[in-house]
Amino acid sequence: MSESIVRMQGIDKHFPGVHALKKCDFELQAGEVHALVGENGAGKSTIMKILTGVFKKDEGTIYYKGKEVDITNTKEAQKLGISIIHQELNLMPDLTVAENIFIGREMIKSGIFCDNNKLNKATEVLLSSMKVKIAPTTRVDTLTVAQQQMVEIAKALSFDSEVLIMDEPTAALTESEIDELFIIIKELRAKGVGIVYISHRMNELKRICDRVTVMRDGEYISTNNMDDITIDEIIKMMVGREIFVEVVELNKKKEHEVVLEVKSLNRGRHVKDVNFHLRRGEILGFAGLMGAGRTEVARCIFGADKLESGQIILNGKEVKIKSPKEAVKKGIGYLSEDRKRFGLVLGLDVESNVAMSSMSNFINKFGFLKPNRISKNSEKYVESLSIKTPSGTQLVKNLSGGNQQKVVMGKWLTKNCDILIFDEPTRGIDVGAKSEIYKLLNNLADQGKSIIMISSELEEIIRMSHRVMVMCEGRITGELERHEATQENIMTCATNRSA
Ligand SMILES: Nc1ncnc2c1ncn2[C@@H]1O[C@H](COP(=O)(O)OP(=O)(O)OP(=O)(O)O)[C@@H](O)[C@H]1O
Ligand SMILES: [Mg+2]
Known part of the structure; x- marks a missing residue:
């Protein structure tokens, strides 16, 4: 070297x-x-x-x-x-992919206007060299988090x-x-x-x-x-310690009743005739490649996106969930993969973020907030999730990436929903804290909460799911019981190959 x-x-x-x-x-x-x-x-x-x-x-x-x-x-x-791909994605949501990549360096045509054709062409060359299939003219806010990450990488590469x-x-x-x-x-x-x-x-x-x-x-x-x-x-x-990564194994599932059933769900090309059920006390893994439609299914159930057709049956009754607010009222929580956009108010402190979606718990009978309870509640999660922060009043934007993530987790745990959808729950979390989160998922399931866990880490899906649904191109292509959920079986379904 x-x-x-x-x-x-x-x-x-x-x-x-x-x-x-x-x-x-x-x-x-x-x-x-x-x-x-x-x-x-x-x-x-x-x-x-x-x-x-x-x-x-x-x-x-x-x-x-x-x-x-x-x-x-x-x-x-x-x-x-020297260039950097930041941990937190930094793209401008209302600009196109090409505009984001070349922002501040737009190619000038006849001295005044920037030449969009050139910009798009250069972007196309760059993206295809990375084997990424995204049109340069796509607006960034329509991309998934993974696609945004690819755009960030392309941007960094464009600097040579x-x-x-x-x-x-x-x-x-x-x-x-x-x-x-x-x-x-x-x-x-x-x-x-x-x-x-x-x-x-x-x-x-x-x-x-x-x-x-x-x-x-x-x-x-x-x-x-x-x-x-x-x-x-x-x-x-x-x-700095000898033994630490505790291998957390999944607790045994008890055969409880079905709490959520989804029938023939359809929305665009990412959700096609999706059917599945979730039992009380169960951790249901959702595996698949990027763009398979897992997040989109979650968003439909959570009322963040409108269904085109299909039924959502909650505790035996069909429900229409028109907004995330309604979903939360019905006991469904969703820890989004895009935490910056949907999970946190970066300019507020840790305590407020954790309490944010459960304010009614913190109001006394005269309608006043109980700041003590808010602090106590946040302390509980700072401790149990080992959130590294000087205090509960630190602004969330000043925490490290992984610690911001844990704050979102604290927020949904405070909410105490019966059904929790975790989209990439351990993304950006260090190895030690990961086992804390696995323990937590286990405890929640033991308490009778039902969990949908979307994850791109196969190892995590295999270790922490009672049952695994696999998606490919908007469809469910496999349902695997715990003993069938091997890496090979999941990948076969995820790429929709016949074995
Ligand atoms: N702008 C800031 N204001 C105040 N404190 C900050 C700021 N940025 C980082 N810190 C603090 O500095 C420490 C180091 O943070 P840093 O983001 O470098 O961690 P990291 O190793 O990247 O962690 P992660 O794996 O979670 O991304 C943390 O305690 C964090 O809270
Ligand atoms: Mg970091």
Whole structure:
């Protein structure tokens, strides 16, 4: 391997109430894929945001190709050849895919107008090189989270950078898209690009990374060659404790009554004649590839999208759910995969977000809010979900990605719904906290709650579902009992191949 392209030394960063980086080091070489790992809130995003000029460091030095540099804004970073795919998607919802990719760099035609044709053409070339089938003229707000993530990746690639930082690029992707992304990453590496790869999906690290740096609580712990270290050793360094990842097994299901039945549900090309039922105390997994229609089914049940036809039967009675508000009233909760848009008010604090959809629980008989109860309730979830925050009054936008996610979870648990739909419940959650969430799902099922769990992680689906529905192109293509739900069987149904 060659000399370092980036060297960060003694980087220190404080936020109000948080010492986010403590004299942290990081070094990247040209032509390597370098994993950066650590628990939620360890400081991974923060140190990379300092490298790309999003945040200003308090102390420390950054060398780029051997020269000391002072990167004070993102444009400067881009000029040097450093780009980043942020963990939180940053696209403009009402612009097209092409406009988003080339925003601020629109190609000029005859000096005044930007040339949309050129823009679209360039986008098409870029996307097809990634084997992504999205029209450049599509408005971003009509894309799924996974598609948006692909657009973010395309945007970062369009800069032709020498250093590319990927902050959880695969969080929203399914296996086949991840394979495509890995091919792209390997091509970039072969061209000499230095890649920083942040991920909580530990099994990816061995597949794609050359070295790994571990951070813990804002501190630099170590850097190792991937070949010299096991995943267990990495995890141990991340958490600083010996034994920790507890393998949570699914509790036995009791044969309770059916609480939800869905018959011949139809909506557009993503929901076609969908039928299934859900029992009390059951965890029903929903597997499928990107665009299979799982989220769309959830949105129909939750009243976020209108049905074209079909029936939803709740506790034996047909219901018409016209809005999410009605769904919640009927005891159905939906933890959306798009948390930024549907899950959180980023400008409010942790306590308010957790209490938000259950305000009536926190009002006394005179109609006044009970702030104490609100704080107590949030404390309960900060503790049980180990949300890393200086206090309940911290604004949610200041939490790390994984911790924001846990706040959404707290919000729906406060609501105490009988049926909970979790769309990618562990996306962006670190390995340790994952087992906490699995325990929680188990407990909820034991208490008689019914859970639909949409997940792109096969391992999670297999481990945590009593029964698995598989979707492909809007249709249910398989229903697998627990003992039948193997990786092969699920993939066969998900790609709709006959075995
Ligand atoms: N803008 C901010 N204001 C205040 N505190 C912040 C801000 N950004 C990050 N922090 C805090 O800095 C710490 C490190 O956060 P960071 O986002 O770097 O974590 P991370 O390692 O990327 O975690 P995750 O895996 O959850 O994405 C956290 O305690 C977080 O709450
Ligand atoms: Mg982060």
